[in-house]
Amino acid sequence: MKNATNAGPLSTALQLRDVRKQFGQTQIIRGVDLEVSEGERHALIGPNGAGKSTLFHLISGRIGLSSGDITVLGQSIIGRRPFEINRLGLSRSFQVTNIFPRLSVFENIRCSILWQTGHRYAFWYGVANLKSVTARCEEVMEQINLHQRRDTPAGVLTYAEQRALEIGIAIAANPKIIILDEPTAGMSRSETAYAIDLIRRVSEGKTLFMVEHDMSVVFGLADRISVLVYGQVIASDSPEQIRGNQAVREAYLGQAEEQSA
Amino acid sequence: MKRLAIWPLAALVLIALPFVFDSGTSLTKMSLMCIMAVFALSYNMLLGQTGMLSFGHAVYYGLAGFMSIHALQILAGPNASLPLVMVPIVGAFTGLLFAFVFGWVSTKRAGTAFAMISLGLGELVAASSLIMRSFFGGEEGVSADRSKLALWLGLDFGAQIQVYYLIAAWTFVSVITMFAITQTPFGRMANAVRENPERAEFIGYSTQMIRFISFCLSGIFAGIAGALAAINFEIMNALSVSGAQSGAVLLMTYIGGVGHFLGPILGAMLITALQISLSDYTGAWMLYFGLMFILVVMYLPGGIAGLIMMHEPVFRAGLLHRLIPAYLMVSAPALIWLAGAVAIIELAHHALVKAATEGPQLVLIGLEFSSRTMFPWTIALGLFVFGAVSCGKVWPRVKNAWSEIHSLMKQS
Amino acid sequence: MLELLLFSSLNGVLYGMLLFMMAGGLTLIFSMMGVLNFAHASFYMLGAYFGFEIAKHLGFWIGLVAAPLLVGFVGAIIERYGLRQVHKHGHVAELLFTFGLAFVIEEVVQMIWGKLPVDYRVPETLDFVAFTMFGTTYPAYKVFMLCIAIGMFIALLWVLTKTRVGLIIQASLSHPNMVAMLGHNVPRIFMLVFGGGSVLAGLAGVIAGPALVTQPSMAALLGPILFVVVVLGGLGSLTGAFIASLLIGLVQTFAVAVNVSLSDLFQFLPFNPKNGSVLGDLWSVTVAQVAPVIPYLLLIMILIFRPTGLMGNRET
Numbered sequence: 001m002k003n004a005t006n007a008g009p010l011s012t013a014l015q016l017r018d019v020r021k022q023f024g025q026t027q028i029i030r031g032v033d034l035e036v037s038e039g040e041r042h043a044l045i046g047p048n049g050a051g052k053s054t055l056f057h058l059i060s061g062r063i064g065l066s067s068g069d070i071t072v073l074g075q076s077i078i079g080r081r082p083f084e085i086n087r088l089g090l091s092r093s094f095q096v097t098n099i100f101p102r103l104s105v106f107e108n109i110r111c112s113i114l115w116q117t118g119h120r121y122a123f124w125y126g127v128a129n130l131k132s133v134t135a136r137c138e139e140v141m142e143q144i145n146l147h148q149r150r151d152t153p154a155g156v157l158t159y160a161e162q163r164a165l166e167i168g169i170a171i172a173a174n175p176k177i178i179i180l181d182e183p184t185a186g187m188s189r190s191e192t193a194y195a196i197d198l199i200r201r202v203s204e205g206k207t208l209f210m211v212e213h214d215m216s217v218v219f220g221l222a223d224r225i226s227v228l229v230y231g232q233v234i235a236s237d238s239p240e241q242i243r244g245n246q247a248v249r250e251a252y253l254g255q256a257e258e259q260s261a
Numbered sequence: 262m263k264r265l266a267i268w269p270l271a272a273l274v275l276i277a278l279p280f281v282f283d284s285g286t287s288l289t290k291m292s293l294m295c296i297m298a299v300f301a302l303s304y305n306m307l308l309g310q311t312g313m314l315s316f317g318h319a320v321y322y323g324l325a326g327f328m329s330i331h332a333l334q335i336l337a338g339p340n341a342s343l344p345l346v347m348v349p350i351v352g353a354f355t356g357l358l359f360a361f362v363f364g365w366v367s368t369k370r371a372g373t374a375f376a377m378i379s380l381g382l383g384e385l386v387a388a389s390s391l392i393m394r395s396f397f398g399g400e401e402g403v404s405a406d407r408s409k410l411a412l413w414l415g416l417d418f419g420a421q422i423q424v425y426y427l428i429a430a431w432t433f434v435s436v437i438t439m440f441a442i443t444q445t446p447f448g449r450m451a452n453a454v455r456e457n458p459e460r461a462e463f464i465g466y467s468t469q470m471i472r473f474i475s476f477c478l479s480g481i482f483a484g485i486a487g488a489l490a491a492i493n494f495e496i497m498n499a500l501s502v503s504g505a506q507s508g509a510v511l512l513m514t515y516i517g518g519v520g521h522f523l524g525p526i527l528g529a530m531l532i533t534a535l536q537i538s539l540s541d542y543t544g545a546w547m548l549y550f551g552l553m554f555i556l557v558v559m560y561l562p563g564g565i566a567g568l569i570m571m572h573e574p575v576f577r578a579g580l581l582h583r584l585i586p587a588y589l590m591v592s593a594p595a596l597i598w599l600a601g602a603v604a605i606i607e608l609a610h611h612a613l614v615k616a617a618t619e620g621p622q623l624v625l626i627g628l629e630f631s632s633r634t635m636f637p638w639t640i641a642l643g644l645f646v647f648g649a650v651s652c653g654k655v656w657p658r659v660k661n662a663w664s665e666i667h668s669l670m671k672q673s
Numbered sequence: 674m675l676e677l678l679l680f681s682s683l684n685g686v687l688y689g690m691l692l693f694m695m696a697g698g699l700t701l702i703f704s705m706m707g708v709l710n711f712a713h714a715s716f717y718m719l720g721a722y723f724g725f726e727i728a729k730h731l732g733f734w735i736g737l738v739a740a741p742l743l744v745g746f747v748g749a750i751i752e753r754y755g756l757r758q759v760h761k762h763g764h765v766a767e768l769l770f771t772f773g774l775a776f777v778i779e780e781v782v783q784m785i786w787g788k789l790p791v792d793y794r795v796p797e798t799l800d801f802v803a804f805t806m807f808g809t810t811y812p813a814y815k816v817f818m819l820c821i822a823i824g825m826f827i828a829l830l831w832v833l834t835k836t837r838v839g840l841i842i843q844a845s846l847s848h849p850n851m852v853a854m855l856g857h858n859v860p861r862i863f864m865l866v867f868g869g870g871s872v873l874a875g876l877a878g879v880i881a882g883p884a885l886v887t888q889p890s891m892a893a894l895l896g897p898i899l900f901v902v903v904v905l906g907g908l909g910s911l912t913g914a915f916i917a918s919l920l921i922g923l924v925q926t927f928a929v930a931v932n933v934s935l936s937d938l939f940q941f942l943p944f945n946p947k948n949g950s951v952l953g954d955l956w957s958v959t960v961a962q963v964a965p966v967i968p969y970l971l972l973i974m975i976l977i978f979r980p981t982g983l984m985g986n987r988e989t
Contacts, residue, residue, distance in 0.1 A: 060463060062463075081462065081467065082462040082463050083462045083463070083464075083465050083466055083467050086462075086463055086464060086465040087465050091463070091464075092463060094460075098457060098459065098460045098463075099457065099460065100452075100453050100456035100457050100460065101456055101457070102456055103452060103453065103456055107449065107452075107453075110449065111449055111450060111453040111461070111464060112464040114446045114449065114450060114465075114466075115464065115465030115466055116465060119446035120446070121446070121447050121450070121470065121471070121474055122445055122446045122447055123442050123445045123446075123447035123448065123474065123478065124445065125445060125446075126441065126444045126445055127444060127445055127446050127448075127449055128444060169460075169464065173464070173465070312765075314765055314768065314769075316772075366973055366976055366977060367976075369976055369977075369980045370976065370980055372764070373703075373709050373764065373768065373908065374904055374908060374980075376709070376768065377709065377900040377901070377903070377904045378904065378972065378973075378976060380897050380900055381897060381900065381901050381904070381968075381969045381972040381973070382969065382973070383897075384897045384966075384969055385966055385969035385970070385973070388965050388966045388969070389966065391962075392954060392955075392958050392962060392963065392966075393951055393954045393955070394954055395950050395951055395953065395954050396951050396954070504893065504897070508772070508776070511769075511772075515769060545780075545784065547776075547780050548777065548780040548781070548784070550776075551773055551776040551777035551780055552777060554769075554773040554776070555755075555770060555773040555774065555777060558759060558762075558766055558769045558770045558773055559755070559758050559759055559770065562762045562766055609784065610784055613784050613785055614784055614787075
């Protein structure tokens with residue numbers, strides 16, 4: 001289950017140090033310390049309202065920290081805009097589908113790789129002849145099983161297809177760190193199984209950080225699990241340790257395992 | 262590949278048009294249509310392609326026009342450094358310069374704030390036209406004589422036919438370039454920014470930079486349009502930087518359709534044609550434009566191009582003929598409704614405005630009416646109401662025809 | 674000098690309050706419905722024209738009450754049958770709809786009342802001098818306008834803070850979606866706010882008409898400044914709109930009184946640009962001539978240094 005890495009100490013891909021975030025008087029994140037090693041598959045679980053999505057927004061630059069620090073691949077992200085963080089090699093998906101509705105599936109994927117493939121803001125050559133770009137798009141569409149819907153406007157896709165596209169946009173540019181916010185939300189059992197298989201494949205050799213509610217998914221996929229409760233990480237360990245952790249059981253797992261059983 | 266055939270075809274049409282419509286007024290009309298087409302396309306780079314609504318686009322058109330007219334004055338003489346055919350480059354650079362400076366400030370915000378900023382900047386420039394009289398020429402504007410420049414291939418461009426070909430050539434080059442830009446990585450990302458500016462940031466792009474580049478590129482082509490206008494009319498006045506001119510290009514582009522590349526061209530041609538001919542027939546033509554605009558905004562947000570392109574998949578599926586009966590049925594009530602509306606507006610306009618100067622008789626479609634009596638009013642209202650009601654009765658047929666087509670297309 | 678200061682301050686505050694009568698309604702409409710009503714200044718114009726017409730037949734005082742209500746009625750109809758249709762096409766479409774509306778209203782007004790200014794006069798009961806200071810008179814009508822504006826402000830404050838509807842409106846200033854989710858009849862509140870905003874704009878028109886010129890271009894002249902006020906104050910902030918209105922009102926009024934140009938200030942310099950050049954124009958233009966443009970300069974400054982406006986907290 002663990003990703004094979006080169007010999008030597010594991011370096012840190014993502015590090016959160018005493019991260020705090022408050023909106024007005026309300027504290028949402030109350031001092032989070034978290035470390036995700038390179039090549040690790042790390043799951044974040046916790047009850048609703050714990051602040052998981054907020055943490056994602058902080059890491060990806062959508063909102064700013066109140067205090068503390070977050071480093072991505074060794075670089076602090078404080079004050080950086082989302083596109084700057086993305087260019088460092090971190091790519092995210094959204095819990096509420098956030099695609100480009102009137103662009104086709106193909107166009108959606110293509111736009112998400114244009115920066116990383118070096119095309120930047122070029123307005124002096126056409127995009128249709130870029131063979132490597134097109135090839136990569138075809139590859140990603142095959143992976144997310146949407147090659148049949150290549151030219152369909154993304155807004156017309158079914159919910160599950162849109163969730164697949166959401167993942168596709170996040171992984172298309174071969175980011176070093178992939179963070180997925182509840183990628184299987186609203187999917188059926190078979191769709192979830194397919195998505196998890198896809199996530200496992202594309203995160204091979206990369207760092208994965210994801211939020212999930214489905215415990216079978218979490219325990220089957222993750223190398224390490226962190227538990228976020230009420231804005232604080234109460235445990236961060238291997239799946240077996242987490243399963244046996246008393247505090248985690250009381251706060252969250254006890255109820256969750258009953259539900260998904 | 263057969264889509265590429267449209268360009269040589271368009272070039273041929275542009276070349277051939279003066280042979281079909283050879284009167285002086287037609288040449289002027291076609292020249293103006295070309296200029297407005299470039300202007301509207303430049304505007305759509307912002308609105309249709311990047312999702313930026315600007316109320317001050319005339320600034321780049323007008324300022325470039327003024328710079329060009331001054332250039333024409335400076336370049337007058339047999340040993341000019343620049344021939345007339347190259348003057349639009351002056352316009353392009355001016356448009357770019359001002360778009361760069363103003364764009365840097367404007368693109369700090371997006372959405373409604375951006376729209377308001379563009380309005381404010383537009384007003385700023387328009388108001389400056391009264392302060393900087395040396396550049397803007399005050400009330401009379403600035404004029405020049407384009408035939409005084411150095412000869413180019415033996416031509417002095419005094420005649421309208423020569424100017425038409427100059428304008429047509431520049432229009433062709435501009436249109437093809439603007440289209441090409443939509444097919445570039447930048448062009449694609451501009452669409453992405455339009456669709457979901459937030460997500461675009463998370464895939465590595467600064468939306469502000471995309472918008473800024475869009476703004477600059479659009480300034481270039483607005484500038485070319487301004488220069489062509491200066492060459493065509495040989496005079497520039499403060500109207501060309503005014504809010505009215507900005508409103509006009511917005512109207513044209515939106516009515517033509519912002520969702521398709523051809524839309525602004527259609528809108529420019531239609532509105533220009535109407536502007537020139539309608540004002541001969543009725544004094545209320547501005548009111549018609551405004552009402553047409555509102556109707557498009559309310560019921561036809563894709564504009565005319567959108568309406569046409571809606572039929573493209575139907576045409577390709579070979580089902581277009583199924584719509585014809587319903588369309589025919591609705592056309593008669595629609596025309597009656599339209600006639601009623603026009604009659605009401607014309608009667609009102611005449612009664613309120615013209616009667617004072619022209620007397621109580623109004624000539625409408627060749628017949629004389631008195632706008633002061635009840636008779637024509639009852640007819641007009643009757644037509645309007647009858648048209649509206651019968652349209653409403655027949656409209657379900659159109660809807661049914663469309664749903665039939667949709668289900669047929671789903672099956673195939 | 675002191676007299677200039679005093680009278681300019683009075684006039685500046687008056688102009689600012691007039692701007693706020695309109696900018697306030699505009700901010701409320703924008704905050705609740707997300708649409709910046711381009712036709713807001715047109716409602717101001719309709720108020721003046723309706724006031725004029727009613728005053729011709731029934732007297733100024735009836736016009737003062739009836740005209741704003743009539744404008745409010747027109748606004749409510751427009752919201753119910755026009756804006757609501759366009760809502761489903763998005764914010765851009767709504768903005769364009771109001772833009773087209775402003776255009777059409779101006780054309781219709783021109784058609785009915787003509788292109789020239791109409792003779793909307795100050796009523797005789799108010800046509801006297803309120804006070805004289807340092808030899809300059811101050812008309813009672815302006816004091817009357819100030820009283821109405823302040824009265825409206827107090828009424829608005831009372832409605833917003835003391836009534837249920839007001840509290841709902843306040844909530845929607847910062848959290849419009851939440852208000853809808855709480856089950857309030859949002860469409861009806863929309864109509865109320867749109868109509869209410871129109872009433873305020875119309876009232877501003879009724880009282881401003883006799884003092885300023887009542888002509889078909891009055892909406893187009895005031896409209897852009899209104900938007901500058903709203904952006905300057907920060908979209909969505911009523912307090913910001915108030916401060917921005919007073920600021921622009923005072924600045925413009927003071928600027929008009931200043932007949933100084935750069936060439937006056939820097940007379941001692943040997944620098945003397947030619948009269949017919951661009952630099953010459955800029956050098957010799959007086960502050961008074963630039964006055965109409967100052968709001969737009971303020972707009973650009975605020976955008977460079979503080980893009981969200983003086984008190985803005987919401988992104989558009």
